[in-house]
Amino acid sequence: xxxxxxxxxxxxxxxxxxxxxxxxxxxxxxxxxxxxxxxxxxxxxxxxxxxxxxxxxxxxxxxxxxxxxxxxxxxxxxxxxxxxxxxxxxxxxxxxxxxxxxxxxxxxxxxxxxxxxxxxxxxxxxxxxxxxxxxxxxxxxxxxxxxxxxxxxxxxxxxxxxxxxxxxxxxxxxxxxxxxxxxxxxxxxxxxxxxxxxxxxxxxxxxxxxxxxxxxxxxxxxxxxxxxxxxxxxxxxxxxxxxxxxxxxxxxxxxxxxxxxxxxxxxxxxxxxxxxxxxxxxxxxxxxxxxxxxxxxxxxxxxxxxxxxxxxxxxxxxxxxxxxxxxxxxxxxxxxxxxxxxxxxxxxxxxxxxxxxxxxxxxxxxxxxxxxxxxxxxxxxxxxxxxxxxxxxxxxxxxxxxxxxxxxxxxxxxxxxxxxxxxxxxxxxxxx
Amino acid sequence: xxxxxxxxxxxxxxxxxxxxxxxxxxxxxxxxxxxxxxxxxxxxxxxxxxxxxxxxxxxxxxxxxxxxxxxxxxxxxxxxxxxxxxxxxx
Numbered sequence: 172x173x174x175x176x177x178x179x180x181x182x183x184x185x186x187x188x189x190x191x192x193x194x195x196x197x198x199x200x201x202x203x204x205x206x207x208x209x210x211x212x213x214x215x216x217x218x219x220x221x222x223x224x225x226x227x228x229x230x231x232x233x234x235x236x237x238x239x240x241x242x243x244x245x246x247x248x249x250x251x252x253x254x255x256x257x258x259x260x261x262x263x264x265x266x267x268x269x270x271x272x273x274x275x276x277x278x279x280x281x282x283x284x285x286x287x288x289x290x291x292x293x294x295x296x297x298x299x300x301x302x303x304x305x306x307x308x309x310x311x312x313x314x315x316x317x318x319x320x321x322x323x324x325x326x327x328x329x330x331x332x333x334x335x336x337x338x339x340x341x342x343x344x345x346x347x348x349x350x351x352x353x354x355x356x357x358x359x360x361x362x363x364x365x366x367x368x369x370x371x372x373x374x375x376x377x378x379x380x381x382x383x384x385x386x387x388x389x390x391x392x393x394x395x396x397x398x399x400x401x402x403x404x405x406x407x408x409x410x411x412x413x414x415x416x417x418x419x420x421x422x423x424x425x426x427x428x429x430x431x432x433x434x435x436x437x438x439x440x441x442x443x444x445x446x447x448x449x450x451x452x453x454x455x456x457x458x459x460x461x462x463x464x465x466x467x468x469x470x471x472x473x474x475x476x477x478x479x480x481x482x483x484x485x486x487x488x489x490x491x492x493x494x495x496x497x498x499x500x501x502x503x504x505x506x507x508x509x510x511x512x513x514x515x516x517x518x519x520x521x522x523x524x525x526x527x528x529x530x531x532x533x534x535x536x537x538x539x540x541x542x543x544x545x546x547x548x549x550x551x552x553x554x555x556x557x558x559x560x561x562x563x564x565x566x567x568x569x570x571x572x573x574x575x576x577x578x579x580x581x582x583x584x585x586x587x588x589x590x591x592x593x594x595x596x597x598x599x600x601x602x603x
Numbered sequence: 604x605x606x607x608x609x610x611x612x613x614x615x616x617x618x619x620x621x622x623x624x625x626x627x628x629x630x631x632x633x634x635x636x637x638x639x640x641x642x643x644x645x646x647x648x649x650x651x652x653x654x655x656x657x658x659x660x661x662x663x664x665x666x667x668x669x670x671x672x673x674x675x676x677x678x679x680x681x682x683x684x685x686x687x688x689x690x691x692x693x
Contacts, residue, residue, distance in 0.1 A: 373687070488689060
């Protein structure tokens with residue numbers, strides 16, 4: 172009797188079903204694509220959650236290594252990449268000293284200032300880069316307001332691809348330097364972020380490069396869900412009452428909500444309502460303006476006027492979905508003046524030892540604004556997403572509040588002192 | 604005549620053409636003229652309200668037409684209209 176040497180066909184069910192149009196529901200195979208060919212709507216990765224849930228249990232996750240890939244079943248790659256930076260598993264820290272300053276009873280900070288390139292963008296880029304390698308793109312690229320520049324450049328360095336980083340020409344020097352350090356080709360564009368983005372749409376079409384936030388955007392956006400997974404796990408597998416985060420394009424903000432929804436649908440957390448509060452800079456607040464006006468039609472801002480460059484997107488792709496989310500959950504979108512943002516950066520740094528970039532200041536000020544509005548209530552547990560590091564925006568902290576010359580016991584910069592104990596003692600005694 | 608640049612997603616409908624010469628004195632007329640030339644573009648470009656689908660952004664000579672006079676923006680001889688997906692960036 173002949174032995175059948177052919178293995179039985181594997182019938183392992185598929186976890187990733189394809190890419191589904193958010194607008195019309197048409198599904199197509201996974202590919203380097205982000206636009207529905209039928210209706211021009213946005214493509215999103217479609218999962219079979221029943222398959223994902225078989226292996227994604229609290230117990231299984233607890234045994235896995237730190238980082239975003241501990242939730243691999245809910246990420247749009249077939250397997251974690253062989254090469255990449257250690258992204259995620261950032262701490263969730265109680266901010267008991269800052270909370271009363273913002274009018275809050277309980278505040279926790281999700282500290283994403285300490286990812287490999289010092290922002291949450293490493294999460295999104297890690298997922299996009301993993302797919303980019305599978306698709307065999309020649310280069311990794313992005314249109315950036317700053318944080319993405321460093322994240323894309325760092326990820327490209329780690330996986331050995333050339334990086335093309337397109338930025339507004341007047342971006343903060345620290346962010347430009349950061350991308351250059353990782354060996355990226357940085358292309359400054361004489362225009363706003365929205366001009367850069369429009370150009371990159373056409374460049375992506377013509378070159379076939381993997382633009383993480385354009386033709387890889389369906390995968391990129393999924394990376395931000397890991398913020399929700401990590402918050403839930405750190406809270407002992409439950410959700411907070413309120414999430415406060417920055418809104419630029421709205422991709423991260425809406426995907427954090429998606430992440431919590433997924434956990435609830437898988438039974439990993441209880442399905443409790445979460446209010447979502449977004450923060451924008453007053454000088455570029457198209458989503459806050461639409462929400463305040465009671466519409467989900469976003470009027471684009473042509474010329475953003477704010478020091479908060481990481482949120483200076485005048486034409487936010489996911490803006491209408493942010494308004495939908497906020498309205499559905501009883502949240503708000505707050506517009507924050509730059510001077511208030513600077514004060515919030517100083518407060519969290521001096522009271523909690525966490526130094527965020529400008530979007531973090533906007534987020535904390537938005538929490539205070541939402542509390543004053545009554546969206547955040549007494550007793551609420553609030554998680555604030557601090558998504559980037561203050562070293563990227565070094566001038567922001569002192570806006571309207573210079574450091575001055577410090578006297579003993581005061582924060583600030585003391586005068587330069589000769590290296591002698593007597594000179595120090597004269598200063599300490601108030602003589603210098 | 605103005606030039607309309609066609610993104611890859613729409614090139615099936617234009618027989619592969621990357622750009623199309625279209626008559627019309629406003630953005631609205633140029634889009635309508637494009638659909639006359641390539642009728643299958645209508646389902647992709649036009650929303651239920653008869654205006655441009657909300658997932659399409661139109662740029663006249665690299666400026667978002669919403670910063671101009673939207674669909675009523677005048678289009679001159681030799682102008683370039685680019686139609687791009689709205690869901691990108693950030």
